[in-house]
Amino acid sequence: MANWQLIEEVRARNPLVHVITNIVVANDLANGLLALGASPIMASAVEEMVELGGLADVVVINIGTLNADLVASMLAVGKAANAAGTPVVLDPVGVGATAYRRETVRRLLAEIQFAVIRGNIGELASIAGVDWNARGVDAGSGDTTQATDIALKVAREYKTVVAISGAVDTISDGEHVRTIKNGDPLLPQITGSGCLLSCMIAAFVSVTDDYLTAVVTASASYAIASEYAAKTLKRNLPASFRIAFIDELALLHTHDHEKLASIEEVR
Template sequence: MRLVLFPYFREIFETIKKDKPLIHHITNYVTVNDCANTVLALGGSPVMADDLAEVEEMVSLASALVMNVGTLNQRTIEAFVLAGKKANALGTPVVLDPVGVGATALRTQTVQRILEEVQLSVLRGNMSEIKSIYGQGGKTRGVDSIDDSLMGGREIALELAKRLNCVVVITGATDIVSDGEQVFYIENGHEMLSRVTGTGCMTTSLIGLCVGTKKNPFHAAIMGTAVMGLAGEKAYEALPHKEEVGTFRVKLMDAIGSFSITLMEESVKIHEA
């Protein structure tokens, strides 16, 4: 099955390099620079715009919209809905990262409002966040997952994708991706990814870039997720001293910038669940 996916991955990657899709982010200020650089490193063009006066105009220029609720305020909440509705009207893919949903009432209510008013192409979160949305009450501490169990993950991804009519990505030690019909596991990555702030946000941006090619969002979500896992492995291999978190962060961006389809064909670990 993995071999069947490679032509789709190649087409997505070649489209990124050729078209440099513009990815409109309404994202959090903790990781905004890393998200922008991640999109640039793989070959896309990021723009960060969240003011109500311009989000509709900006999303009209974009190939995809990435929404990340990591640092909420009342202005950005309205920007999410305004931009999301405009993207839907234009047929522009929308990717949501529900950071910390379930941790506070504001986050939970905001994500619920977005899900009610905006049609997503992809929802990406950790296990706690996805369980919270699904209705199982995932355990969240701040914006971090404290529930990384795969128990029930396949069924949750499958059923939530059907319910929301979008691709669902659950990232963790093993990533789970479903379009409501199929479920794939991705087993690339390294523990060091959990020691750098924002790798989940960066994964969402990579998914947004791949979805911005307007190819199949299921294939695009798998590819964007796998790119981060593979980059994490390559970054760790390149460390001169294995506990250097700061150096790992730099090597991670280098690995995304030097990513190739050949690397993916040789090293990706994807299988149907």
Template sequence: MHIQYLDKIRKHNPLIHNITNLVSANFTANGLLALGASPMMAESPDEMAELAALSGALVLNLGTPSDEKVAAMLNAGAAANRANVPIVLDPVAVAASALRRNTVSKLAQNMQFSAIRGNAGELAYLAGVDWQAKGVDAGSGSADLAQIAQTVAQKLNCVAILSGEVDYIADGKQFISLHNGTTLFPKVTASGCLLSAVVGAFLAVAPRENVFQAAAEAVAVYTVAGELAAQDLSPTQSGTFAWKLLDTLAAVSAEQVAQLVHLQQGN
């Protein structure tokens, strides 16, 4: 895999507007800074149109929804679409409550996403596939994960990223699977939320016709960085892993990622 957008992020420092949750905001902001992007965490519905004009990407995270936050997401999404700013949706625990299900439905009806990033349980719900999930956990099921990603991409006309032990990136016509990462990722709160924001950073510097490639590169960079950060750590050192992940995101090179990424092509 040729990694062409990592250095562009570091050169251009794109502003990534995140409407995210209280658990992930700090970690996400620090992760974007480490990567080379510029984070903004703004939630007032009244400033969304102005911020869209400044942003390279918009990341909508459903982790802690509220009426004001949903209103901000709707305003921000509409403004981003008008400004041709890519939107990444992270449908956190979408199946857990009627509020979350209705919010995602409303967002999908009122804006066009460039990408959706979630775990198996979240994307299975969006695909209409039977799956056993609890809250933010990925849960379990017997459906084909690559097909789940393809179905979400086809239904919502975007790139779908299903992250887990193996990561699947699909655009409805093609998919790839990436086999990097570490078992420490699920032990760090907001590691998935940060990945969604990293996807936003890569989309911010890529041509709009290259969303699939940019999303794949984002996942590759993130999971390889996690793999490198986890070297020599025990399964109980999740706290150490969290700060080492930030350090590695700042230091990892495109050449390292290209050398270490394990990719399989699908169709």
């Protein structure tokens, strides 16, 4: 279900990860990717997008702080990446919060083929057309037992791998479903933790054609890194955890994933 050798593959290949992201988290995403062993580029000018879509090993589109210029860049780089055979990962941050976000994601999904869509359950519920009580970029509240159905629905409709992140991660390619029960409670207390997971998933996707295994491996090892980080703290405080967590991403290859990973095959 997971292939831990992918951790070494990322470190060996140093994939170029092109990220169009939001102003809140760009620095942490770049540092996290560097710690992992990837090479980030955080460009957003539309004039560069066609070239970068073919140059990068993988592209991440994060809609966290949208504006019209960014949407144009997202569409340009996504289409260029598709043409070049470069995988594209979508992080639909807060998609259900406003009509503008919903329309932007609808357009992105219509015009770009995504290898992976990763978000919290509120975001994926919005894409699936399932009623959900979400607020802003938070996951909100609802029947979390629907995660499997939501993941399957979105994966099948958009022919992609879906990763729903939360206390339990749910991952599906439209046929298979995996759940992961790892991660420290401090992880959602640092802003951009989900955004960084999307980037980590992208790095893993760039080194294999088995996207389902890549997403499971990236998600599990990311969550396990948070558990290692929490163990180094004298006090369980979010700022200290943030630094320790990035350090643990640099030490990812030393973690005992086989022993600690709690991965279940649901179907």
